Amino acid sequence: MNPTISTHDLVKLFGRTEVLRGIDLEVPEGAIYALVGANGAGKTTMIKLLMHILRPTSGSATVLGMDAAKLAGEAFTRIGYVSENQDLPEGMAVGEMLDYFRGFYPAWDRGLERQLVLQFDLPLERKLKDLSRGMRMKAAFASSLAYRPALLMLDEPFTGLDPLVRDELIESLLERAPEMTIFLSSHDLAEIESFASHVGYLEKGRMLFSEEMAVLSERFREVTVTLDAPAPLPHSLPAAWLLPETTDCVVRFTHSAYAGEASEREVAGIFAGARSVAAEPMALRSIFLAIAKSGRSHSKATRELEEVNGRTQA
Amino acid sequence: MKQALHIFRKDARRFWPEILVSMAALVALIWICPYTWRAALPTPGGHAPSGMRSSVLVFFPEIVTATWFFLITRVVQAERLVGDTQFWVTRPYGWKSLLAAKVLFLAVFVYFPLVVVQCVLLLRAGFHPHLYVGGLVYDLLLITAVLVAPIFAMACVTRSLAWTVLTLLGVLAGLATFFSLGMLILPVNAVVLPWADPIPQLLCLCLCVAAIVLQYAGRRTGAARLVLLSTPVWVLLFSVLSPYAVDRAYGQRDQGDSASVALVYSPQPNVGYPASVEFNREIVFGIPLSVVKAPDHTIPVVANVRIAIEAADGTRWVSPWEGSFGGAIVRQNTALSVLMPQTVYRRFHGKPLLLQLTLAVAEAREQSSARIPLGSYETPIPGSICSVTGGWAGDANFRGQKITFGCIYPLRTPWLSETALVSDSSCSTAGDVGSGNFTWMGGLGAEPASLAIDPIWAGATSSSESDEPRDQPETCRITGVVFTQYRLARRVETTVTIRDFELPPMS
Numbered sequence: 090m091n092p093t094i095s096t097h098d099l100v101k102l103f104g105r106t107e108v109l110r111g112i113d114l115e116v117p118e119g120a121i122y123a124l125v126g127a128n129g130a131g132k133t134t135m136i137k138l139l140m141h142i143l144r145p146t147s148g149s150a151t152v153l154g155m156d157a158a159k160l161a162g163e164a165f166t167r168i169g170y171v172s173e174n175q176d177l178p179e180g181m182a183v184g185e186m187l188d189y190f191r192g193f194y195p196a197w198d199r200g201l202e203r204q205l206v207l208q209f210d211l212p213l214e215r216k217l218k219d220l221s222r223g224m225r226m227k228a229a230f231a232s233s234l235a236y237r238p239a240l241l242m243l244d245e246p247f248t249g250l251d252p253l254v255r256d257e258l259i260e261s262l263l264e265r266a267p268e269m270t271i272f273l274s275s276h277d278l279a280e281i282e283s284f285a286s287h288v289g290y291l292e293k294g295r296m297l298f299s300e301e302m303a304v305l306s307e308r309f310r311e312v313t314v315t316l317d318a319p320a321p322l323p324h325s326l327p328a329a330w331l332l333p334e335t336t337d338c339v340v341r342f343t344h345s346a347y348a349g350e351a352s353e354r355e356v357a358g359i360f361a362g363a364r365s366v367a368a369e370p371m372a373l374r375s376i377f378l379a380i381a382k383s384g385r386s387h388s389k390a391t392r393e394l395e396e397v398n399g400r401t402q403a
Numbered sequence: 404m405k406q407a408l409h410i411f412r413k414d415a416r417r418f419w420p421e422i423l424v425s426m427a428a429l430v431a432l433i434w435i436c437p438y439t440w441r442a443a444l445p446t447p448g449g450h451a452p453s454g455m456r457s458s459v460l461v462f463f464p465e466i467v468t469a470t471w472f473f474l475i476t477r478v479v480q481a482e483r484l485v486g487d488t489q490f491w492v493t494r495p496y497g498w499k500s501l502l503a504a505k506v507l508f509l510a511v512f513v514y515f516p517l518v519v520v521q522c523v524l525l526l527r528a529g530f531h532p533h534l535y536v537g538g539l540v541y542d543l544l545l546i547t548a549v550l551v552a553p554i555f556a557m558a559c560v561t562r563s564l565a566w567t568v569l570t571l572l573g574v575l576a577g578l579a580t581f582f583s584l585g586m587l588i589l590p591v592n593a594v595v596l597p598w599a600d601p602i603p604q605l606l607c608l609c610l611c612v613a614a615i616v617l618q619y620a621g622r623r624t625g626a627a628r629l630v631l632l633s634t635p636v637w638v639l640l641f642s643v644l645s646p647y648a649v650d651r652a653y654g655q656r657d658q659g660d661s662a663s664v665a666l667v668y669s670p671q672p673n674v675g676y677p678a679s680v681e682f683n684r685e686i687v688f689g690i691p692l693s694v695v696k697a698p699d700h701t702i703p704v705v706a707n708v709r710i711a712i713e714a715a716d717g718t719r720w721v722s723p724w725e726g727s728f729g730g731a732i733v734r735q736n737t738a739l740s741v742l743m744p745q746t747v748y749r750r751f752h753g754k755p756l757l758l759q760l761t762l763a764v765a766e767a768r769e770q771s772s773a774r775i776p777l778g779s780y781e782t783p784i785p786g787s788i789c790s791v792t793g794g795w796a797g798d799a800n801f802r803g804q805k806i807t808f809g810c811i812y813p814l815r816t817p818w819l820s821e822t823a824l825v826s827d828s829s830c831s832t833a834g835d836v837g838s839g840n841f842t843w844m845g846g847l848g849a850e851p852a853s854l855a856i857d858p859i860w861a862g863a864t865s866s867s868e869s870d871e872p873r874d875q876p877e878t879c880r881i882t883g884v885v886f887t888q889y890r891l892a893r894r895v896e897t898t899v900t901i902r903d904f905e906l907p908p909m910s
Contacts, residue, residue: 193409
């Protein structure tokens with residue numbers, strides 16, 4: 090099966106700033122793909138490149154089998170795009186906007202439109218500029234779902250929304266998820282965890298991982314090792330062990346490549362006098378935090394090392 | 404096309420207030436413009452508006468332009484082209500359809516009403532619009548090149564109306580600086596190009612269209628802005644190439660071409676042609692020329708001049724092509740103004756020189772001549788409608804006849820025209836002929852229209868003929884004017900050689 094989205098060595102520079110650094114990504118058809126990352130990680134840029142709102146500096150991407158750099162016009166009859174930053178035709182009332190957009194989509198489903206208007210309780214007579222943020226997002230969702238797109242791109246769609254509106258939107262997405270591929274960016278991990286089938290983690294323009302949610306959950310474990318007596322951490326630990334810390338007789342770390350018994354044997358080998366080893370599944374939020382923190386501490390350590398090297402050379 | 408119509412309908416519904424304002428301003432011209440023409444056409448009742456009212460009304464077409472500015476900017480920016488948050492870029496808009504929708508909008512709400520209003524104005528002025536279809540189309544092209552396309556292009560490369568207004572102010576400030584610098588750097592009398600008019604407009608149109616297409620086809624704002632910002636470079640290039648264009652347009656006259664005009668140096672005894680400093684820069688002085696040969700009913704108009712001087716010691720100086728202050732009409736003993744830098748003047752002054760004038764001459768041939776008696780009101784003559792009033796007037800300072808002559812012209816500034824006063828036989832031995840040259844106006848440009856929203860051009864002039872001596876009875880009576888219009892027959896380059904010429908002393 091061809092992936093709905095595929096990128097190869099995608100790079101985007103803004104001036105000298107490298108916002109995306111060689112992104113390789115595949116989103117299978119029917120997936121709900123969540124692109125997560127801290128603010129400024131490059132999520133929005135990534136989506137804008139895929140939607141041909143921006144042009145890549147180098148690399149390539151395909152969306153629904155089409156070159157993303159040529160995505161325009163009719164191609165968007167199969168793609169929906171909702172973004173927290175997107176403008177809407179502010180001078181139009183909600184009903185006017187739906188009427189207007191209807192003319193562009195041969196597959197526009199008026200029944201579904203009515204259903205969405207009712208479901209979101211959209212005020213058809215009110216102008217978009219007079220609506221609350223939540224209502225505007227609902228209107229944007231309705232105008233992007235009514236033509237049953239094959240791909241729905243959502244850029245931070247739930248940011249700043251109250252829980253009620255957020256749940257309404259997620260519910261409506263899930264109702265229609267089986268008939269389309271959804272690609273969304275978010276840093277609200279709790280909401281992603283509940284429905285995403287795939288997740289990609291972007292940090293400072295690099296894709297640290299991109300995989301199925303189930304595989305990710307299997308791969309990450311919070312490992313607690315209880316020792317007989319207090320002991321310092323060994324100098325060399327496997328790279329997959331993130332954020333190791335020790336308190337008295339307890340050593341904790343996040344295992345990012347957990348593989349059942351093999352990993353337990355590896356832990357037992359390093360901590361020969363361990364009284365017990367416990368490996369607990371982790372929530373997406375905890376995984377995200379562990380990766381983020383380990384990335385930051387790695388960067389800090391690298392910077393410090395570079396400074397020391399610099400001083401030595403001087 | 405279906406999508407373009409869909410977008411057009413949306414714009415028409417959404418921007419009806421802006422459309423209404425623009426239309427109202429345009430329709431108001433039907434009542435306002437005639438006031439401004441009437442001021443030029445003398446009438447027996449003198450129902451011309453007061454000076455202040457008239458000067459306010461003269462600017463009304465600029466109000467129409469301002470309404471267009473807001474209308475076009477709002478419509479273009481309804482689907483903003485700058486930025487990355489527009490709703491329409493991720494909708495199934497085809498760029499050609501979007502651009503077509505905007506062009507259709509302009510056609511329906513700017514061009515069509517404009518043409519209708521211009522036709523009504525032509526009719527009100529007494530001209531039949533069907534005779535001026537070419538001119539109307541040409542005027543639309545000029546309006547597109549100079550007003551609509553630049554506004555459209557600016558709206559395309561700016562984020563919002565506020566930014567467009569700021570850009571416009573910046574452009575105006577830039578133009579003012581550019582021309583001020585140009586006046587400081589370029590010679591006082593710039594070269595008059597035979598094809599000067601359509602080229603800058605065409606250049607402006609091409610740059611604007613390039614920027615618009617770049618934006619619509621690929622939202623390449625940086626490139627589009629660069630295209631628009633390159634305008635001064637093109638203008639400079641245009642200026643640099645201008646002298647070459649004079650040579651090309653006027654060419655070299657064949658030696659055996661007996662049909663052409665011939666000019667000679669004709670200094671008059673006891674008449675001085677002193678030199679003076681123009682604008683504290685170049686030296687300007689007159690060289691008297693006369694026509695010794697010209698085809699029937701033809702007058703030479705010197706558009707550009709190049710002067711070469713050589714001293715006995717072999718020192719030589721050749722000027723570039725100079726303009727002749729808008730075109731000098733040479734008859735008998737016409738002093739043709741030429742310019743030279745002060746350093747050159749100082750180097751050659753007081754020496755006998757061999758001077759050669761190369762003249763780019765436009766031969767203007769009489770096209771029509773009409774005699775209009777005094778007291779004629781709104782008399783149709785070929786290509787215009789004119790009125791002549793006047794009569795005896797006298798007070799402590801003046802006694803004589805005051806003549807006022809005014810015409811209105813459809814779509815373009817007048818052709819080169821001569822107005823001569825006609826007096827009765829009691830005035831001179833010559834009898835019923837022109838008692839003197841009254842005025843020259845207009846130009847030889849062949850364009851069917853001049854840039855304007857109001858299609859009627861007006862011009863008026865007055866003359867006071869004193870009747871000396873004051874104690875004599877009123878004998879020399881002005882009976883009317885002869886109005887002669889000329890058209891360009893051809894362009895030729897000719898030379899006048901003067902030996903033992905001395906640069907005139909400073910006045």
